[in-house]
Amino acid sequence: MIHLKGIRKSYKTEFTSLEVLKGIDLSIEEGDFVSIMGSSGSGKSTLLNILGLLDEYDTGEYTLDGVLMKDLSQTQAALYRNQFLGFVFQSFNLLPFKSAKENVALPLYYKKIPRKIRQEKALEYLEKVGLKDWADHLPNQMSGGQQQRVAIARALISEPKVILADEPTGALDTQTSHDVMEIFKEVNKQGITIIIVTHEEDIAEMTNKVIRLKDGNMVTE
Amino acid sequence: MFDYDKWQEIFNTISKNKLRTFLTALGVFWGIFMLVVLMGAGSGFQNGVLAMFGGHAKNAMYVWTNRTTMPYDGLQAGRFTQITNDDIKAIENDLEDVLEYMSPRLYVPSTEVTYKNKGEAYEVRGDTPYLLKIDAIDLDQGRFINQKDMDDRRKVVVIGMEVAKNFFGKNKKEEAVDPIGQFIKIQGVDYLVVGVVASDRRGEDATEDNKSIFMPLTTAQQVTNRHGKIGWFVCTINTNYPVGLAENRIKTLLKKRHRVHPEDPRGVGTDNVEEELREIMGLFNGISFLVWFVGIGSLLFGIIGVGNIMLIVVKDRTKEIGIRKAMGATPRSIVSMILLESVFITTLAGYIGLVVSIGVVYLMKIAAGTDVQFFLNPQIDLKISLGALAMLIIAGALTGLVPAMQAANVNPVTALKDE
Ligand SMILES: Nc1ncnc2c1ncn2[C@@H]1O[C@H](COP(=O)(O)OP(=O)(O)O)[C@@H](O)[C@H]1O
Numbered sequence: 254m255i256h257l258k259g260i261r262k263s264y265k266t267e268f269t270s271l272e273v274l275k276g277i278d279l280s281i282e283e284g285d286f287v288s289i290m291g292s293s294g295s296g297k298s299t300l301l302n303i304l305g306l307l308d309e310y311d312t313g314e315y316t317l318d319g320v321l322m323k324d325l326s327q328t329q330a331a332l333y334r335n336q337f338l339g340f341v342f343q344s345f346n347l348l349p350f351k352s353a354k355e356n357v358a359l360p361l362y363y364k365k366i367p368r369k370i371r372q373e374k375a376l377e378y379l380e381k382v383g384l385k386d387w388a389d390h391l392p393n394q395m396s397g398g399q400q401q402r403v404a405i406a407r408a409l410i411s412e413p414k415v416i417l418a419d420e421p422t423g424a425l426d427t428q429t430s431h432d433v434m435e436i437f438k439e440v441n442k443q444g445i446t447i448i449i450v451t452h453e454e455d456i457a458e459m460t461n462k463v464i465r466l467k468d469g470n471m472v473t474e
Numbered sequence: 475m476f477d478y479d480k481w482q483e484i485f486n487t488i489s490k491n492k493l494r495t496f497l498t499a500l501g502v503f504w505g506i507f508m509l510v511v512l513m514g515a516g517s518g519f520q521n522g523v524l525a526m527f528g529g530h531a532k533n534a535m536y537v538w539t540n541r542t543t544m545p546y547d548g549l550q551a552g553r554f555t556q557i558t559n560d561d562i563k564a565i566e567n568d569l570e571d572v573l574e575y576m577s578p579r580l581y582v583p584s585t586e587v588t589y590k591n592k593g594e595a596y597e598v599r600g601d602t603p604y605l606l607k608i609d610a611i612d613l614d615q616g617r618f619i620n621q622k623d624m625d626d627r628r629k630v631v632v633i634g635m636e637v638a639k640n641f642f643g644k645n646k647k648e649e650a651v652d653p654i655g656q657f658i659k660i661q662g663v664d665y666l667v668v669g670v671v672a673s674d675r676r677g678e679d680a681t682e683d684n685k686s687i688f689m690p691l692t693t694a695q696q697v698t699n700r701h702g703k704i705g706w707f708v709c710t711i712n713t714n715y716p717v718g719l720a721e722n723r724i725k726t727l728l729k730k731r732h733r734v735h736p737e738d739p740r741g742v743g744t745d746n747v748e749e750e751l752r753e754i755m756g757l758f759n760g761i762s763f764l765v766w767f768v769g770i771g772s773l774l775f776g777i778i779g780v781g782n783i784m785l786i787v788v789k790d791r792t793k794e795i796g797i798r799k800a801m802g803a804t805p806r807s808i809v810s811m812i813l814l815e816s817v818f819i820t821t822l823a824g825y826i827g828l829v830v831s832i833g834v835v836y837l838m839k840i841a842a843g844t845d846v847q848f849f850l851n852p853q854i855d856l857k858i859s860l861g862a863l864a865m866l867i868i869a870g871a872l873t874g875l876v877p878a879m880q881a882a883n884v885n886p887v888t889a890l891k892d893e
């Protein structure tokens with residue numbers, strides 16, 4: 254599903270250049286449930302953003318579902334994101350002025366799916382994360398755990414092949430974190446690849462494969 | 475072409491960000507509102523002042539006499555000069571090339587005028603048929619004084635509207651009577667009413683005209699026993715000839731004929747509408763400059779306001795844009811969303827501003843009616859208003875375009891970064 258070969262990435266400012274990824278080779282197969290671990294600043298988010306086509310890499314090769322992701326225009330990247338990928342963020346990133354249902358339906362809007370179908374599907378996915386009764390609530394009327402479940406429903410609704418989650422439990426307490434991970438497990442059982450960035454060991458333990466980053470390199474188990 | 479879904483999304487965003495929408499709308503609304511109301515008020519003022527001249531010929535001049543203040547040619551100062559029929563003839567001869575109409579007048583000293591048992595003091599004027607061409611009165615019924623009346627010194631009168639209403643109008647006791655053919659008494663003598671006139675002026679001037687009675691000049695000269703004498707006269711000058719020049723020629727001629735010192739500021743007095751009109755036109759220029767100055771100022775204010783708010787809006791929405799991009803929004807869809815939103819808001823606000831301001835100008839029109847001096851029938855130049863609105867909308871779109879494009883091209887990672 255995902256193949257990285259010698260991926261390098263550095264952040265350049267006028268005088269300095271900070272190499273964050275120093276040649277990552279990585280394969281993630283369809284249906285994998287992977288966690289990326291490492292200390293703060295080790296480049297986890299950078300790697301995930303590259304996988305999510307939210308950021309560009311300098312050298313190397315990244316193939317997603319057999320297609321080389323290189324020098325994409327913004328529009329192409331948007332298309333692939335919409336087609337293949339679902340995102341879950343640490344700070345949820347729901348649109349504050351939209352209800353839970355409308356937030357969940359948003360990716361389908363950019364897939365040009367008719368409104369009625371969007372609404373129905375949004376309800377269906379909210380039900381999957383146990384929030385059907387909260388469909389018309391605004392994000393600020395919900396707890397952190399509920400908001401993250403809405404965000405997961407939103408990531409799932411476009412039926413992506415891969416879900417990318419950057420510290421999805423970072424803002425949640427232990428119990429809620431475990432609830433969220435349960436949902437991810439369920440989703441993974443349906444064959445969707447899941448990649449989670451975390452620095453919590455107990456979260457990583459719930460995944461099938463752990464990738465450890467240190468100073469921009471992968472540390473083998 | 476009409477993308478229902480897109481509009482749904484836009485309405486959703488607009489209606490849930492009310493303050494932002496309101497602030498954007500306010501600038502546009504205010505700009506259009508001020509411009510249209512100011513234009514309306516300016517034109518109302520202009521029309522009002524112009525109407526005060528009514529049907530007055532713009533090329534008319536007035537000539538009268540008064541006491542001299544300088545001794546001249548062996549005559550002492552303080553002498554009263556009297557215009558006569560001969561003076562009128564001399565002027566008609568001398569200024570034949572430029573004179574259009576000439577209408578001398580002689581007042582009959584204010585007296586009681588009666589019809590049957592009704593009586594009231596009215597102003598009685600001796601006039602010529604040409605008055606109708608020069609002065610701001612219109613024939614309402616019957617006819618005006620004609621040459622035959624003049625030649626035969628007929629005892630006929632034309633009466634003002636108010637006089638007609640008072641004497642012949644319907645009241646509690648009597649039905650209305652046709653004034654034409656009735657006789658009224660002036661100084662105990664019967665005069666046949668041959669016509670009714672209505673003033674074309676406004677306010678007190680109109681009342682004065684409508685409360686007057688006009689008889690042939692020759693008749694007036696006879697009944698006042700002032701044969702050949704004229705009180706004052708009004709005349710019009712061919713429009714291609716400067717009134718001021720004709721005025722000087724007439725003045726010089728009269729002074730010579732009456733042996734008044736050429737430098738004497740009094741003795742012969744003249745006045746013309748042209749000068750007054752020029753002064754008023756100057757005033758208008760000042761007013762319309764002010765209208766444009768303030769109007770364009772408020773328009774600019776509106777444009778800057780819209781532009782500023784668009785900048786803030788786009789900044790404010792960086793995170794939203796990042797989220798939308800992560801969900802698969804293309805840069806194009808982001809730009810078109812922001813632009814459509816801003817154009818929609820500015821168009822709607824501008825439209826409302828236009829409607830409200832037109833309403834306000836209409837109310838001004840009704841409130842002022844025809845009784846308020848200096849203000850009449852305010853008008854709106856719809857072309858200018860729509861042009862101004864278009865300018866605001868385009869400005870809103872343009873000022874929104876640059877930040878929208880920047881925002882749409884921001885790396886989503888940067889946009890989503892937690893502050
Ligand atoms: N946009 C950026 N510009 C410059 N430096 C960055 C940028 N993003 C991340 N970095 C730096 O790259 C390093 C790795 O960041 P990140 O991938 O966010 O680490 P992690 O998610 O593992 O904490 C950090 O030292 C961070 O300061």
Ligand SMILES: [Mg+2]
Nearest residue numbers: 297298299419
């Ligand atoms: Mg991180």
